[in-house]
Amino acid sequence: MDRLNSYRIYEKLKSLFGPLHRACLMTSEFELLYVKPESLADIGTLPLASEVSHKYLHLRDGDITITNDPYSGGTVVCSPTLVMGVGTRTTKNKSAPAELLVASRLTFVAKVGPANTIDDEGLRIPPSPYFSNGMPNPTIVDALKSHPLLPADFFPRIEAEIAQLLKLRARLKDELRKENFSRTQWRHYLRDSEQAFHSRLDELPEGVGTSEIDVSGKESIRLKAEIRDGHIFLDFTGTTAGQTLFMTDSATIGAAVGTFLSLLKSDIPINMGVLSRFEIKAPKGSLVNSSFPRPLYLGHTDGLNLLANIISLALYRIDRKLGWAMSGVSHCSLQLIPNDGPPWLFSLPTGLGATSSAPGLDSGFAWRRFSLLAYSIEDLERRYQIEFVHCGIRAHSGGGGRFAGGQGAAESFKILQPVKMSWNYLRPPNRAEGLDGGKSGQDAEIVVQSANGQKTILPSVGEQTVQKGDIITLLSGGGGGFGANSE
Amino acid sequence: MPWSIGLRVGEHFADLVALNKEFYKRRFYYPQSNVEATLSALLQELQVSTVAKVRLYPNWPFEQSQSGQSDSAAVLITAGFENWLEMTMPLKTWHFTSEARRPAMPIDRDLFLGVSERTNAQGQIEKPVDHTELEFLASKLQLHQIKDIAVCFLHSARNNENEMRAKEFFETKGFRVHLSCLQNGHDFHLMTDEKSRFLSTIVTARSFEPFLSRIKKIQSVFETLAPGETNLVFVGDHPLQEIADGRVPLLKAATSYYEKLSSSMAQDGPIFYAGYENFILFAGRGERQKSWPSPFGPLALATPSLFFPRIQPLSLLTKGFISPVEFSNDIASHDLGPMVFGRGLVPTFFDLVALQMKPDDLQDVIPITDRRNERGRHHLVEQLAAHARNFTDDERLAGETLADRLFVLGCEILQDEIRNHGLNKNLKICGPLATALAQPLGGLSIIDEFEAFREWIG
Numbered sequence: 019m020d021r022l023n024s025y026r027i028y029e030k031l032k033s034l035f036g037p038l039h040r041a042c043l044m045t046s047e048f049e050l051l052y053v054k055p056e057s058l059a060d061i062g063t064l065p066l067a068s069e070v071s072h073k074y075l076h077l078r079d080g081d082i083t084i085t086n087d088p089y090s091g092g093t094v095v096c097s098p099t100l101v102m103g104v105g106t107r108t109t110k111n112k113s114a115p116a117e118l119l120v121a122s123r124l125t126f127v128a129k130v131g132p133a134n135t136i137d138d139e140g141l142r143i144p145p146s147p148y149f150s151n152g153m154p155n156p157t158i159v160d161a162l163k164s165h166p167l168l169p170a171d172f173f174p175r176i177e178a179e180i181a182q183l184l185k186l187r188a189r190l191k192d193e194l195r196k197e198n199f200s201r202t203q204w205r206h207y208l209r210d211s212e213q214a215f216h217s218r219l220d221e222l223p224e225g226v227g228t229s230e231i232d233v234s235g236k237e238s239i240r241l242k243a244e245i246r247d248g249h250i251f252l253d254f255t256g257t258t259a260g261q262t263l264f265m266t267d268s269a270t271i272g273a274a275v276g277t278f279l280s281l282l283k284s285d286i287p288i289n290m291g292v293l294s295r296f297e298i299k300a301p302k303g304s305l306v307n308s309s310f311p312r313p314l315y316l317g318h319t320d321g322l323n324l325l326a327n328i329i330s331l332a333l334y335r336i337d338r339k340l341g342w343a344m345s346g347v348s349h350c351s352l353q354l355i356p357n358d359g360p361p362w363l364f365s366l367p368t369g370l371g372a373t374s375s376a377p378g379l380d381s382g383f384a385w386r387r388f389s390l391l392a393y394s395i396e397d398l399e400r401r402y403q404i405e406f407v408h409c410g411i412r413a414h415s416g417g418g419g420r421f422a423g424g425q426g427a428a429e430s431f432k433i434l435q436p437v438k439m440s441w442n443y444l445r446p447p448n449r450a451e452g453l454d455g456g457k458s459g460q461d462a463e464i465v466v467q468s469a470n471g472q473k474t475i476l477p478s479v480g481e482q483t484v485q486k487g488d489i490i491t492l493l494s495g496g497g498g499g500f501g502a503n504s505e
Numbered sequence: 506m507p508w509s510i511g512l513r514v515g516e517h518f519a520d521l522v523a524l525n526k527e528f529y530k531r532r533f534y535y536p537q538s539n540v541e542a543t544l545s546a547l548l549q550e551l552q553v554s555t556v557a558k559v560r561l562y563p564n565w566p567f568e569q570s571q572s573g574q575s576d577s578a579a580v581l582i583t584a585g586f587e588n589w590l591e592m593t594m595p596l597k598t599w600h601f602t603s604e605a606r607r608p609a610m611p612i613d614r615d616l617f618l619g620v621s622e623r624t625n626a627q628g629q630i631e632k633p634v635d636h637t638e639l640e641f642l643a644s645k646l647q648l649h650q651i652k653d654i655a656v657c658f659l660h661s662a663r664n665n666e667n668e669m670r671a672k673e674f675f676e677t678k679g680f681r682v683h684l685s686c687l688q689n690g691h692d693f694h695l696m697t698d699e700k701s702r703f704l705s706t707i708v709t710a711r712s713f714e715p716f717l718s719r720i721k722k723i724q725s726v727f728e729t730l731a732p733g734e735t736n737l738v739f740v741g742d743h744p745l746q747e748i749a750d751g752r753v754p755l756l757k758a759a760t761s762y763y764e765k766l767s768s769s770m771a772q773d774g775p776i777f778y779a780g781y782e783n784f785i786l787f788a789g790r791g792e793r794q795k796s797w798p799s800p801f802g803p804l805a806l807a808t809p810s811l812f813f814p815r816i817q818p819l820s821l822l823t824k825g826f827i828s829p830v831e832f833s834n835d836i837a838s839h840d841l842g843p844m845v846f847g848r849g850l851v852p853t854f855f856d857l858v859a860l861q862m863k864p865d866d867l868q869d870v871i872p873i874t875d876r877r878n879e880r881g882r883h884h885l886v887e888q889l890a891a892h893a894r895n896f897t898d899d900e901r902l903a904g905e906t907l908a909d910r911l912f913v914l915g916c917e918i919l920q921d922e923i924r925n926h927g928l929n930k931n932l933k934i935c936g937p938l939a940t941a942l943a944q945p946l947g948g949l950s951i952i953d954e955f956e957a958f959r960e961w962i963g
Contacts, residue, residue: 022907025828026914033921058601189924207827214827280601284826330603342603367592370605379605381592387599394698395589396660399626406659410588427592430585 024210027203028052028287034189037182039388040123044068044290046077046103046116051204053288055276056387058322059093060123061288062272067091067099068119071145077103079114080187082149082180084158087142088266089310094318095140096128096169100148100176102183104190113151117194120186124179125388126169127363130353131440131481133313141167149180170360212291216248218282219295227335229328232447236261237305239325243332250278252329253299260305262478263321263444264312267300273322274298276385277329281340315351316479320444323347323368323385327450330371334453343371343417344450345384346426346495348462352441354402362402369416369424369459369496371450378424378497380411403435412460412493417449419456419499426460426494433488440481452498459496466490507557510727511962513762514540514563517839518781518870518937522958523551530955532781532870532937540719541726548730556730559738560962561723562762565716567708567799574613575711578653579646581671582703584619586659590707591617593700594801598834608800611711616649618642620658620671628664634671643678653681655710657703661686683710687754701796701805708804709755716759717749741765756797756806763787766935767809769957774931777923777949779938781818781855781870782839784919786928787811814922816915818938819843822852829892830907832915844885847878856885857912860905862941870937916945 031052035041042053042064055061070090071083085091086098100123103116129140136142146158162168193199222245230240240256252274265273275296279286286292300307305317306325327344334341346368355361370378395406407430416423441464449458464476469487484490511522519540523529529551535543582589591614594607620642623632646654654675661668665686672682685699685706724738724745731737738745741761743753763785770776771789778785792810796803817836825831832854841849845859859867860882889911890904902910923929923946934942934949943949 020902021828022910022914025825025831026917028827029832029914029918030921033918033925036922036925055601210827218826276601280603283602283604285598285600286826371603373603376604379607381588382596382605382607384605385601387596392593394700395586396626396662396699399660405625406585408585409592410586411592 021210021214023203024207027199027207028211030193030199031287034186034193038122038186040064040097040125042068042121044119045204046072046119048072049208050288050290050293051208055272055288056125057093058273058276058326058385059269059318060272061276062268062270063088063091063093063266064099064121064123065091066268067145068101068121071101072103072116072119074145075147077101077116077119078112079103079105079116080150080152080184081113081116081147082183083145084148084176085143085145087144088136088269088314088318090145091268093123093269094128094315095136095142096126097123098126098143098176099123100179100183101145102187104187106191106194118190120183120190122179122183124175126172126175127361128315128351128353129167129361130315130351130363130442132442132479133315135311136313137311139313139315141165148176208289208291210291211287211289212294215286215292215295219245219248219250222340223337225336227332229331229335230256231324231328233305233324233444234262235447237263239306239328241328241332243329243336245336249295249297251297251299252332254304254306255299255301257301257304257306259303260308260312260317263305263317264308264314265306265317265321265325266314267302267307269314269318269322270300270306270325271296271298273325274329277326278333280384281330281333281342316442316444319351319365320348323349324444324446326385327371331451331453338454339374341374341453341500343373343378343419343423343453343456343498343500344459345370345378345424345497346450346459346462347446348443348495350441350443350462350464350492350494352439352443352464352490352492354404355438355440356402359401362398364429364492366427366429366492366494368462368494369412369426369450371459371497372417372419372421372423372452372456372500374454374500375421377421378416378499380416380425381427381494382424403433403437404431405434406431407489412496415460415493415496417452417457417459417496417499418503419452420501420503421456421499423450423452423456423459423497423499426462426496428491428493430489430491433484433486433490436483436485438481438483439490441476442479445478450495450498453500455502456499459498460493462495463493464490465493507555507731508553509962510553510556510559511958512544512559512561512723513958514561514565514723515780515782516565517842519544520955520958521547522955522962523548523553524959524962525553528959530958534870541722544723544726548726553730556727556737557734558962559724559727561720561738561740562765563716563720563740564759564762565712565719567759567797574609574611575653575714576613576649577651577714578612578655578710579616579618579649579651580612580655580657580707580710581618581620581642582657583623583659584621587617587619588614590700590703590801597800610801611708612655616651618645622658622667624658624660624664624667626660626663628660630664630666634667634674636674639671639674643675643680646680647678651680653683653710653713655683655685655703655706657685657699657706659699662699662702681713681751683713683751687751698805701803704799704801705756705804705806708799708801713755716755720745756804760797760806760808763809763811765961766954766957767811769960770933770935770952770954771809774933775928776952777932777934777946778954779934779936779942781937784814784817785811786814786923786926788926788928812926814919816854816919816922818853818855818858820854820915822854822857822911830889830911832918843881844888845878845881847881849881852885852888854915857908857915858938858941860885860908861912866940913945916942920946
């Protein structure tokens with residue numbers, strides 16, 4: 019076996035999973051072969067969803083389960099995950115047991131705003147058998163149909179995703195039969211991935227770096243990062259319990275792995291081979307390992323951005339070449355809830371931190387690959403009673419430096435008819451810091467300017483009805499700069 | 506008897522067909538600025554003395570828009586939305602990276618100028634354009650020596666009054682004006698998304714001057730062979746003058762070759778166009794799409810249903826993660842060319858294909874045979890051999906073996922992508938690299954696009 023063959027396996031996986039958006043593949047023995055994430059949380063949670071689903075529901079070939087429960091491998095309740103079994107070894111009178119598990123996640127519009135528990139954030143579905151013997155499970159379908167919080171487009175989209183999964187199942191079985199993708203080959207692929215990753219780690223100095231960040235004055239995250247013996251150790255001991263911010267351990271693991279890999283600037287396969295080099299300690303009860311029934315939307319969105327910043331900072335303190343100044347944290351998640359029609363969620367890009375060799379990207383998504391900005395201003399103005407005043411880059415919001423931090427985004431729109439609005443965004447006491455003398459970026463803000471001109475900066479969470487003539491302005495944070503500005 | 510000429514022209518490669526009593530077909534390579542010289546020499550060789558009609562099929566606007574920012578085009582956009590398009594552009598890499606980057610906009614950010622105007626979602630003008638402001642903008646544009654202006658106002662597809670007023674004003678000042686409301690020839694049902702409409706307009710403004718300039722140079726070669734002929738040159742089915750006047754949108758004209766290829770060769774099923782400069786997969790069977798895939802995002806442009814596979818002829822082979830050499834998402838430019846041409850420094854997929862081809866397969870591409878340099882080929886194999894020792898724990902691969910395996914892998918990646926799009930059944934292949942790729946891509950039937958080309962000019 020050789021590395022070209024392992025690379026071929028990786029290209030094959032990328033191609034097979036091309037039609038899916040957020041997905042992973044693992045064996046029924048829970049060896050992770052591939053993750054295609056659209057968020058940091060996906061890296062840790064998609065494999066967990068597969069594992070939990072198979073452990074409790076014992077998938078067979080063609081079975082599909084559904085869950086959105088963040089405490090069973092979900093991320094936020096608006097993103098259900100389907101897990102499908104794929105097997106080729108037929109048994110008498112029974113479908114084959116699953117040899118492979120494919121997880122695929124969809125993204126629906128989140129319910130944003132005040133939430134005391136996870137159930138306040140939407141309908142929570144524990145791992146449930148959804149599809150078997152070529153048909154949906156009527157009991158589960160009826161239970162879902164009757165729930166008032168179910169999104170209107172839920173079933174059509176789930177059906178479309180199941181159709182994609184079944185196509186993928188056929189392709190996987192074909193590849194397995196042709197021996198283009200055998201157990202021996204994927205073991206070598208995992209081994210070669212691990213060796214390649216080990217080689218990359220050997221290029222980094224060994225050492226320890228620490229970082230701590232105040233989340234809200236009452237909560238903080240503490241991290242000790244170490245690179246030693248070809249491994250990365252990330253220890254969150256000392257992190258307080260959550261009071262406003264909560265994450266699951268699987269999301270934390272996703273953030274840790276994703277952030278580290280991003281600093282290596284390569285297309286690195288996320289699989290068990292690479293993950294075997296990470297050891298992550300997230301103490302139970304701390305905000306990076308919260309338990310049911312804590313609400314998770316803020317933690318698994320803005321919170322993971324904050325976590326990525328902390329991880330980057332600690333790693334920078336081990337090796338300055340890994341330096342990536344902090345990126346803007348908050349997406350300013352704000353939802354319009356009209357009386358008729360579906361809600362609309364605004365979620366802004368932020369300024370990215372600068373590195374030691376380049377300025378930060380203006381108004382980008384460091385840790386998301388959704389098509390969140392695919393919306394059309396003209397279409398939104400037609401569908402909702404709003405008129406945009408400004409959509410663009412938030413000028414002068416990036417931190418200065420030899421390499422400037424990326425600028426955040428600014429969106430303003432006028433309300434044309436009273437509408438209910440809710441929001442939830444992180445406002446940490448500290449701005450996105452610069453590194454090595456670079457300056458911090460500006461904070462995020464949501465501002466309501468009433469028709470009489472009065473401006474109010476919204477607190478981090480809430481809901482209210484806004485009136486005709488009010489102008490809502492969302493300002494996401496800028497990234498930190500790198501290096502002192504010579505001027 | 507006068508000749509009919511057809512010329513499909515890319516950045517560095519062209520296909521010429523000439524029809525009189527005989528039918529001639531030639532592919533040729535030309536340095537970027539000098540298609541006229543090569544063309545003149547070829548016409549002389551063919552003894553073309555008079556020409557009745559010339560049909561050109563250039564795809565430059567799409568290539569040009571990615572080859573650097575224009576310094577003679579600007580964008581006028583509803584004030585407050587100057588950066589909107591830039592923010593919405595997709596990132597270059599899908600994986601998480603601290604080096605996240607977007608492709609460069611075809612026009613520099615500083616040449617996106619806001620105009621205080623507004624049309625609302627119901628099509629009512631809330632703020633008409635103000636001539637005083639337009640005067641100020643005109644003097645600013647003149648200072649920058651701008652020739653082409655893209656006008657992109659919100660809701661102009663619903664009510665284009667403000668855009669039309671701006672056009673009227675700036676045309677009197679001597680600018681060429683391209684309106685977002687007139688993209689796609691008034692095909693309004695395609696205009697629900699302002700981003701694709703605006704991008705289309707911006708690519709048009711950026712590419713208009715260089716496009717016309719190059720076409721006119723080619724035209725001048727033929728004018729000497731058709732004295733007095735007024736409507737000599739067509740871009741696809743459109744007289745050149747209609748494109749110069751703006752009566753036919755530039756991008757629509759630029760897709761003429763793809764329209765013809767799809768309608769004449771892909772009626773029964775999909776085809777894979779294996780060109781020297783790009784690979785394109787056409788769904789065929791009359792399927793259409795509403796937008797053109799570009800690195801900046803979709804452009805509002807009705808075209809045959811097609812996509813560009815990830816592996817392109819000039820896809821670079823660079824240092825990888827698992828494997829010492831992997832296919833990058835970056836594409837080399839033909840200015841340096843593939844290594845087998847003797848100038849390129851980094852291996853490309855084209856190089857791997859060329860190593861599979863017999864020495865005479867490129868013979869008809871004048872003057873490729875001069876460029877296909879043994880030194881370049883040797884250098885390629887040497888470079889691959891240097892990587893080969895890191896591929897396997899057991900034996901060391903020879904450079905040629907590695908080249909073969911990378912070629913097979915590249916073809917496998919292409920096949921998987923074709924299959925993902927559901928286009929693997931009844932797929933045929935055409936284009937200059939068809940012979941080299943037909944078998945490795947699953948034994949595809951080869952069809953000769955020159956025969957279809959002949960019908961288009963007949």
